[in-house]
Amino acid sequence: MTAADIRVAILDILHDIAPDEDLSGLKEDVPFREQLELDSMDFLDIVMELRKRYRVQIPENEYTELASMGSTVRYLEPRMKDIAK
Amino acid sequence: MYDTIIIGAGMSGLAAGVRLAHFGRRVCILERHRAIGGLNSFYKQRGRTYDVGLHAITNFVPKGTRTGPLAKLFRQLRVAWEDWALAPQLGSAIIFPNAILQFSNSIEVLESEIRLRFPKQIDNFRRLIASLHDYGQFGQSGANRSTRKVIGEIISDPLLAEMILCPVLFYGGAREHDIEFDQFSILFRSIFLEGLARPLAGIQRILKMLASRFKEHGGELRLRAGVAKIAVKGDSVEKVILEDGSELEARNVLSSAGFAETMRLCNESQPDDQPDGRISIVESISVLNAPPRSLGYDRTIVFYNDSETFHYEKPEELIDLRSGTVCSPNNFAYPEPLDEGVMRITSLANYERWASLDKESYRQAKRDWYEKLVASAIRFVPDFRAAVIETDVFTPRTIHRFTGHAEGALYGAAQKRHDGTSHLKNLFICGNDQGLVGIVGAIISGISIANQHLLK
Numbered sequence: 001m002t003a004a005d006i007r008v009a010i011l012d013i014l015h016d017i018a019p020d021e022d023l024s025g026l027k028e029d030v031p032f033r034e035q036l037e038l039d040s041m042d043f044l045d046i047v048m049e050l051r052k053r054y055r056v057q058i059p060e061n062e063y064t065e066l067a068s069m070g071s072t073v074r075y076l077e078p079r080m081k082d083i084a085k
Numbered sequence: 086m087y088d089t090i091i092i093g094a095g096m097s098g099l100a101a102g103v104r105l106a107h108f109g110r111r112v113c114i115l116e117r118h119r120a121i122g123g124l125n126s127f128y129k130q131r132g133r134t135y136d137v138g139l140h141a142i143t144n145f146v147p148k149g150t151r152t153g154p155l156a157k158l159f160r161q162l163r164v165a166w167e168d169w170a171l172a173p174q175l176g177s178a179i180i181f182p183n184a185i186l187q188f189s190n191s192i193e194v195l196e197s198e199i200r201l202r203f204p205k206q207i208d209n210f211r212r213l214i215a216s217l218h219d220y221g222q223f224g225q226s227g228a229n230r231s232t233r234k235v236i237g238e239i240i241s242d243p244l245l246a247e248m249i250l251c252p253v254l255f256y257g258g259a260r261e262h263d264i265e266f267d268q269f270s271i272l273f274r275s276i277f278l279e280g281l282a283r284p285l286a287g288i289q290r291i292l293k294m295l296a297s298r299f300k301e302h303g304g305e306l307r308l309r310a311g312v313a314k315i316a317v318k319g320d321s322v323e324k325v326i327l328e329d330g331s332e333l334e335a336r337n338v339l340s341s342a343g344f345a346e347t348m349r350l351c352n353e354s355q356p357d358d359q360p361d362g363r364i365s366i367v368e369s370i371s372v373l374n375a376p377p378r379s380l381g382y383d384r385t386i387v388f389y390n391d392s393e394t395f396h397y398e399k400p401e402e403l404i405d406l407r408s409g410t411v412c413s414p415n416n417f418a419y420p421e422p423l424d425e426g427v428m429r430i431t432s433l434a435n436y437e438r439w440a441s442l443d444k445e446s447y448r449q450a451k452r453d454w455y456e457k458l459v460a461s462a463i464r465f466v467p468d469f470r471a472a473v474i475e476t477d478v479f480t481p482r483t484i485h486r487f488t489g490h491a492e493g494a495l496y497g498a499a500q501k502r503h504d505g506t507s508h509l510k511n512l513f514i515c516g517n518d519q520g521l522v523g524i525v526g527a528i529i530s531g532i533s534i535a536n537q538h539l540l541k
């Protein structure tokens with residue numbers, strides 16, 4: 001998956017978690033916590049959705065890498081490059 | 086072999102099931118009754134569908150709100166706002182002799198009522214709000230503080246203190262007289278700082294959504310499948326034995342049947358943790374030939390008490406006529422009106438008294454006490470009796486029969502099991518006995534125990 005694919009995948013997960021949010025204006029480098037008021041339960045869900053959908057394992061001490069869209073894509077790119085879309 | 090067997094298809098069991106099935110666990114929910122819902126079910130009688138539990142969903146916040154229990158629940162269960170289509174209350178009231186406090190989903194209404202009726206108390210009332218515990222602190226303080234004591238120290242007019250306690254105890258008091266300040270904080274927030282709402286289609290809509298989500302994700306739901314025994318080996322559950330004698334194995338068991346009831350299934354003798362007696366209720370439903378509004382009644386819920394002191398206790402008689410709640414499901418801000426007018430009256434009741442009646446006296450008592458209950462309530466709401474076309478009553482005995490909760494208890498054990506664990510390493514507890522009561526509380530309980538212990 002390319003960075004663009006990963007971005008779409010994350011948007012899809014966010015849309016499932018918060019179906020009423022308008023994600024079109026989501027900013028790259030503003031934390032999800034600020035933009036969508038996601039809490040630790042939600043971050044855990046993003047991690048679990050990634051594992052369920054793409055079998056990527058994210059160790060607990062690296063959850064903080066998922067802070068914003070930008071940091072998430074940068075963190076996941078090397079880890080998901082061999083995964084088919 | 087299942088990953089998890091869930092005992093009970095009430096709100097908490099279903100919510101836990103949705104979480105586990107969504108993340109690919111092999112889950113089976115076993116429900117003794119032939120319908121789902123537990124304390125919050127619905128039934129059909131003479132062509133009408135009645136909700137058992139639902140007066141109102143608490144914790145209501147407007148669409149778009151991102152924080153608080155309801156928003157959390159929606160995200161965790163992947164619910165879109167329109168899935169529940171909650172309609173907010175029109176306005177409710179607490180009515181005591183010579184004092185009425187109206188409230189709505191905006192705390193300003195209650196504050197201005199207090200300013201008018203109890204001008205010296207408004208600052209104290211604000212102090213009480215400021216001293217409420219946060220949701221995040223729930224179950225952590227361990228302080229076990231008495232709410233009567235805390236309120237007594239802050240609110241110096243006893244009548245106001247009683248009026249504030251009345252709705253909170255009715256909507257979540259597991260034991261007589263008093264409630265832990267932690268629980269009080271959660272309930273106060275859920276009723277007064279957030280608010281009350283109802284889906285147009287009643288509880289069915291929520292139950293059907295939970296059950297169909299669960300099944301879509303591959304979950305197995307078995308009705309008429311009561312658990313008779315939890316077989317224990319060493320420090321774990323070995324298997325679950327159903328009432329029909331069949332046996333099922335699972336790595337984990339999550340029970341929403343109640344803590345004491347679950348211990349009984351394990352053959353553990355339980356010290357009675359409920360020396361104060363359990364709180365149960367009776368509810369009458371009156372179907373009207375016109376909307377309550379046409380009779381001059383547009384309140385959503387009225388909490389009433391006929392003296393200055395509110396007695397939240399198991400009555401000596403079958404029913405305690407001194408206090409109660411009146412709810413009209415019509416009086417929510419729906420996009421379209423309900424088909425028929427309904428008035429529901431709930432009062433405290435004595436389980437043993439109802440349970441000891443033989444069949445004919447039970448029927449007769451239901452008829453007699455319906456009349457008394459309504460006669461008591463119309464001291465506080467318009468007399469709707471001439472408009473009644475159909476009635477039904479359910480009692481602590483009904484609640485016991487359909488949920489298995491000892492003594493028809495409404496809000497579970499007084500002593501909550503906040504961490505959801507038990508004496509066995511793969512047996513967990515969710516629902517009313519874990520800590521959170523009410524519909525939203527039970528759902529949050531199922532979600533959080535599933536997350537903490539079963540989705541690792």
Ligand SMILES: Cc1cc2nc3c(=O)[nH]c(=O)nc-3n(C[C@H](O)[C@H](O)[C@H](O)COP(=O)(O)OP(=O)(O)OC[C@H]3O[C@@H](n4cnc5c(N)ncnc54)[C@H](O)[C@@H]3O)c2cc1C
Pocket residue numbers: 092093094095096097098115116117118121122123124125137138139140141142143310311312313341342346366368484487488489490495496515516517518522523524525527
């Ligand atoms: C009349 C009434 C009015 C209410 N009004 C409101 C309201 O307006 N707003 C609100 O928020 N809350 C209300 N509540 C409270 C709310 O309904 C409960 O707090 C909530 O539904 C509890 O859910 P639960 O999952 O913890 O337990 P339950 O609903 O009791 O679920 C437990 C389930 O386990 C099943 N079970 C038990 N033992 C076994 C066994 N051995 N084998 C298999 N299955 C078993 C039972 O049949 C039941 O279905 C009301 C309750 C009642 C009774």
